[in-house]
Amino acid sequence: MLKVGIIGATGYTGAELVRLLSRHPQVELVALTSQSYAGEDFASVYPALNGYIDLQCADLSPQELLEQVDLAFIALPHGHAFEVAKEAARLGKRLIDLGADFRFRRAETYTEWYGLEHGAPELTARAVYGLPEVYRDEIRQAQLVANPGCYPTSAILALAPLLKEGLIDLDTIIIDAKSGVSGAGRKAVVNSLFVECNENIHAYGVAGHRHTPEIEQALSFLAGQEVRVSFTPHLVPMSRGILSTIYVRLNREITGQDLHSLYRAFYGREPFVRVLPPGRWPHTRWVYGSNYCDLGLAVDRRTGRAIIVSAIDNLTKGASGQAVQNMNIMCGFEETAGLDYPGLCP
Amino acid sequence: MLKVGIIGATGYTGAELVRLLSRHPQVELVALTSQSYAGEDFASVYPALNGYIDLQCADLSPQELLEQVDLAFIALPHGHAFEVAKEAARLGKRLIDLGADFRFRRAETYTEWYGLEHGAPELTARAVYGLPEVYRDEIRQAQLVANPGCYPTSAILALAPLLKEGLIDLDTIIIDAKSGVSGAGRKAVVNSLFVECNENIHAYGVAGHRHTPEIEQALSFLAGQEVRVSFTPHLVPMSRGILSTIYVRLNREITGQDLHSLYRAFYGREPFVRVLPPGRWPHTRWVYGSNYCDLGLAVDRRTGRAIIVSAIDNLTKGASGQAVQNMNIMCGFEETAGLDYPGLCP
Amino acid sequence: MLKVGIIGATGYTGAELVRLLSRHPQVELVALTSQSYAGEDFASVYPALNGYIDLQCADLSPQELLEQVDLAFIALPHGHAFEVAKEAARLGKRLIDLGADFRFRRAETYTEWYGLEHGAPELTARAVYGLPEVYRDEIRQAQLVANPGCYPTSAILALAPLLKEGLIDLDTIIIDAKSGVSGAGRKAVVNSLFVECNENIHAYGVAGHRHTPEIEQALSFLAGQEVRVSFTPHLVPMSRGILSTIYVRLNREITGQDLHSLYRAFYGREPFVRVLPPGRWPHTRWVYGSNYCDLGLAVDRRTGRAIIVSAIDNLTKGASGQAVQNMNIMCGFEETAGLDYPGLCP
Amino acid sequence: MLKVGIIGATGYTGAELVRLLSRHPQVELVALTSQSYAGEDFASVYPALNGYIDLQCADLSPQELLEQVDLAFIALPHGHAFEVAKEAARLGKRLIDLGADFRFRRAETYTEWYGLEHGAPELTARAVYGLPEVYRDEIRQAQLVANPGCYPTSAILALAPLLKEGLIDLDTIIIDAKSGVSGAGRKAVVNSLFVECNENIHAYGVAGHRHTPEIEQALSFLAGQEVRVSFTPHLVPMSRGILSTIYVRLNREITGQDLHSLYRAFYGREPFVRVLPPGRWPHTRWVYGSNYCDLGLAVDRRTGRAIIVSAIDNLTKGASGQAVQNMNIMCGFEETAGLDYPGLCP
Numbered sequence A, B, C, D: 001m002l003k004v005g006i007i008g009a010t011g012y013t014g015a016e017l018v019r020l021l022s023r024h025p026q027v028e029l030v031a032l033t034s035q036s037y038a039g040e041d042f043a044s045v046y047p048a049l050n051g052y053i054d055l056q057c058a059d060l061s062p063q064e065l066l067e068q069v070d071l072a073f074i075a076l077p078h079g080h081a082f083e084v085a086k087e088a089a090r091l092g093k094r095l096i097d098l099g100a101d102f103r104f105r106r107a108e109t110y111t112e113w114y115g116l117e118h119g120a121p122e123l124t125a126r127a128v129y130g131l132p133e134v135y136r137d138e139i140r141q142a143q144l145v146a147n148p149g150c151y152p153t154s155a156i157l158a159l160a161p162l163l164k165e166g167l168i169d170l171d172t173i174i175i176d177a178k179s180g181v182s183g184a185g186r187k188a189v190v191n192s193l194f195v196e197c198n199e200n201i202h203a204y205g206v207a208g209h210r211h212t213p214e215i216e217q218a219l220s221f222l223a224g225q226e227v228r229v230s231f232t233p234h235l236v237p238m239s240r241g242i243l244s245t246i247y248v249r250l251n252r253e254i255t256g257q258d259l260h261s262l263y264r265a266f267y268g269r270e271p272f273v274r275v276l277p278p279g280r281w282p283h284t285r286w287v288y289g290s291n292y293c294d295l296g297l298a299v300d301r302r303t304g305r306a307i308i309v310s311a312i313d314n315l316t317k318g319a320s321g322q323a324v325q326n327m328n329i330m331c332g333f334e335e336t337a338g339l340d341y342p343g344l345c346p
Helices: A012-021 A062-068 A082-091 A107-114 A132-141 A150-165 A211-223 A256-267 A316-331 B012-021 B062-068 B082-091 B107-114 B132-141 B150-165 B211-223 B256-267 B316-331 C012-021 C062-068 C082-091 C107-114 C132-141 C150-165 C211-223 C256-267 C316-331 D012-021 D062-068 D082-091 D107-114 D132-141 D150-165 D211-223 D256-267 D316-331
Strands: A002-007 A027-033 A071-074 A094-097 A144-146 A174-179 A230-235 A242-249 A273-275 A293-300 A305-312 B002-007 B027-033 B071-074 B094-097 B144-146 B174-179 B230-235 B242-249 B273-275 B293-300 B305-312 C002-007 C027-033 C071-074 C094-097 C144-146 C174-179 C230-235 C242-249 C273-275 C293-300 C305-312 D002-007 D027-033 D071-074 D094-097 D144-146 D174-179 D230-235 D242-249 D273-275 D293-300 D305-312
Touching (some): A062 A082, A071 A082, A094 A316, A150 A174, A150 A211, A150 A230, A150 A293, A211 A230, A256 A293, B012 B027, B027 B062, B071 B082, B071 B316, B107 B211, B150 B174, B150 B316, C012 C027, C027 C062, C062 C082, C144 C316, C150 C242, C150 C316, C174 D242, C230 D305, D012 D316, D027 D062, D094 D316, D150 D242, D150 D256, D150 D316, D211 D230
Parallel strands (some): A174 A230, B174 B230, C071 C094, C094 C144, C273 C293, D002 D027, D002 D071, D071 D094
Antiparallel strands (some): A293 A305, B242 B305, C174 C242, C293 C305
16 A cells, blocks of 8 residues: 555545545555644544545655655645755655646746746746646656646646647637636635626736746647746636636637547547537536546637537546546556545535 | 506516616616516515615506506517517507517518517517627617527627628628527526536537527528528526627638728717627626626637637626617617626626 | 715625615715725725615724714624724614624624634624514614524515414424525625536535524514524525424314415515415525515424425525615615515516 | 446436446446437437447337346336336346335325325335335345435435334424425426526425425434425526435433434444534535435434434435445445445535
8 A cells, every 4th residue: 555645635626636645546645744633633623534534634844754664655735845845855755736836847937827936946847747648658667746736637637639739829828717616725805705606707816827837838838839828717616527618719720520530549548538429518417526528529610720628627637537537557556456446416 | 757567577677677677767666577477566576676676567558558558678588579569559558579470581480480470560570680790770669579599699799890890701600609508598497497507517509509590590690692591509607798709701811900900990889788808708697687798709820710709698798688788779768878887706 | 865875885785785775865975985996986895786876895993984974884704893883883873784793692692603703792682683574663763773683584584474373382493594696795705606506506504504593583582582493504506595494293173374464464565575376485586686585484284284385585684675674764865765576586 | 347327317316327327337238218219329419428338229128127136226206116017027037216106115105195006005015215224134035126306315314213212292393305406307497597506495296395294204203203394495506416415303401412322323333324523514515426325413402402413415315325225235335335425525
């Protein structure tokens, strides 16, 4: 059994990791850290897990935690992973960071968008961006995986086949994304209150959201040249789910059938990407609590555009499920281990 | 007092008309038709209105209804307004149709997108498209007003200033719209069930929704040339509200401040359009149950695009509120009569 | 015009007061206090009210505020009204407190349930409990009104006729109440986050909620003897609304028809209580954003019990609407002034 | 592998059966019937299950289905199970009916509350009420199991220990229950529309809901004498979950600690009942999508009552999960097979 620890276990992505790992056949959870709930049973903070986890939250230092485990997950806001990563490198422990600290090839990009000096630039160069559908081979060898952001996962998976094939005008990409509120985390802020979110939808971070450079880095890699996108996130009154609606201008005439064939070929052997048949569009409910990314596609002949819609659960494929998938790949487990169940619907 | 009747009073837009008109200072509601609830007190179908309306639903013919009123509203699905409009023309009664039957200048466009022969092409030529911010003068003289669709209202108001000024590449307009479920009406269908809509978001009508030609007709009029758009509606788990996020390529360099000045000038005297200050983005909750359209704007220098976000209540400014506004204009009432109250928030 | 100020204007009950008073025909809002938003336009905190209020939030002392107004509302958590009330008494200004500080005849009850020394016991003796349906005459003369809690309003109105008539076994009263989340206020706490409340219902404060003694005080007054109740509040995933389902054992045999007659007689002239016909049960949507209390009634012959269900909007009849109703009574205005509109439904 | 069929697979309880059985280690799903979707892939009706089920819906007769299977589930409205049960008896196949047709010992009770002649009274006498915590031994031998209703499951589990111990006045039981909307099924009716249910709570079936006699039958069995209850269901704006708040008068003085000890002893070895520690109250989110029943308890000394709150997922422990649990018991499988995972939370 792989001994695993979670740093920041009581936020929403931390709790989702516990949910998934508590039933993973090859994992033993041995340590959960939390500052706010140190000393409390994890199952009293998340009583849904009563009977599935018998650990207390502890306020451990990175070193204390890492010494107990074979692999650790960091489920903290950005800026907190640098020291942990250095310690993990020193101790030779594998690490999967669910935050943004190691997502950028260039530390300057991080500084520019996150407003922080990068605390471990030497490590960021060796970190692997944990999107298995694009970087599976690299993940297999990785010691440090930067788990993708939720919006970037939904956008990159939707666009990868088109970019690989060079089918679109690269300056026409528009990503209109809609997220459930769990994406904002469990922090007690007025903007995340029920009454503020319920019966409401609004855009935020327009023309400036931090997931923009992360999306652009991956798309540029896939396209083999610099790509810039318009990306607008929205907050939707639901707990889980991201739907990204993506518009691109095609640079040659293809049919909807061609487009479907392309995507089916590209994702045919992927365990967690499902390409819907023509005329069907994904619902976030269909991936609720699961690690799937569902894709719907169409060519709009009137405007010469392709429209791609992707649905994921932001806490699962958009965060903790994908992190477990990365762990499975890094450790040579079956890639679907602990993740092989459908969304909860209805 | 203006004697008013509503044809199709027990659907959601019908009930919203009753709510608004029951407190309108210059209106007397005299007849409500409903096939499903004929013979029942309207207030027993919508007990919220208990004490505000003392009429029974009746299954009247168009003629029977029109003879009792000075002005009628039709709040029925498309295809039902033709005969009523002919009868109204014959009797010289004013008519506001909340459906699509008279929204197109060319009857062929109607037939192409709605799949129905147009039943009164001679009247559609004389009908006025009831968007006061664009057609106020024509509405003043109109006998027959085609009340705009909910999505078109949100899109056209967001784009009108840019199109009038000729500031954008006309083949780059993308309208990503998100609607609450009341837009689907009160029909008992599986897709509108609570369990199907809750904790869910999905796109529908991709590259083929019937509001597309309606939007294009108005934008083409404003631009003075043919415009084609990509328009994608989504269903969001809330009862009321439409948020439209709109992306356009600017054809010259302007600042965000310029953009705000343009919109403030364009809408400065409009009673129901509020342009938010730079950096603020509309929430549908802020217009909940009210007749306002809130607009947020930005220029994205990285991509050369302008991004416009509009929020309306689909049942009010997107349907019945705008219909009352049109009635006010047609009848020479204060344009805000019966509509001068803020959204219900929180 | 009555000059009015609100202390604590940016919480949910404060904002509801602004919404209602901004359109009240006899009121001029002159001062809004808020510590968190001092210096900001109120309409930038609540953009729904853009165009309806042109005041900045200020961090005024009680004296500074009271000197500007004829009447003030306190919309703060309990414990903050004592000094304001003393100052108001000194200055001879009318005061309506939406918190709990002056709801109890006996200061000891306050101390026992709220864990605070009462800061103005001499004033509590003169304060009037602001439930117009029970204490209208006293309110007319009052200088200091203690506005009832939301749950107590829903429970007392449901039970008053039965208690007045002496029809029930007083030790059998069970009040099972369900509230929307706005009842928890706008405080940034984890328990009020969207993700914690959505798709969830739970009981809280079981056998110990602070509204229990408030309910018992009013019911004891109505019954003419000591009454004890079981009261259990629940949190429901909606923004507004309280539904209270109340069970009592009848001490004599009466029919459902008798029960309806009794309630219709009792509330026949009340402007804000609507007794539904037999077989109909109130929905909180029917009173959404309005000042109504809807009541449904039945006698269950199998068990000898009466079941009463009441619905209010917790922010309106359960707080700010009732406060405005009290102001109207105190000032000799039409009792329904500023409150004469139906709930927003759908 | 046990060959299993589901009659009525496309309703919500049917789909929940498919979700659970598609991953059950000892079950092979071989036939799914549906009239509305005959000929369609089940996974195209419920795309969440894409990749987990490869069966078409078929419009089979009871005999056709039963001949293919070892055990069948009926997930249809009441009145449809009689003929199936006769056929199953003839063929010697095991049957679990999720409807009400075989829940009553006395066919007359069925007729009285459901208004239908009972179509197979000879079978109802041999049917076992499928509540494992009460009837596990009988279920083990059963050929025909009547799966309990959702409300009855939540109520009976909450009360069983108190009744067995004879601790309460039997004429004081009040059950106030709150259900998510999926309990109403997938039928297209106005009352189940999103807009009708959202931002709303109401009672229904007051003093006459059909689950009343089912609850009373089980409680009477446990008490050893006739029990009558007041039972009021409510509709809450959430998809899944039932919370029942139950009030009873204690007939002797016991402490909260005694009560907890009693429940922990009674349910100590039950795999799916979790008794919460004193001071904690169940949230329906904690059992979301799982087969657990969480119980919270208190003694209210002021009123001499015990208050018990139970939470289940109405589709899982309240229907399909419990049906799978019954199948496990009938077939000698591990009782938790296919059900051993926690609720989805957050």
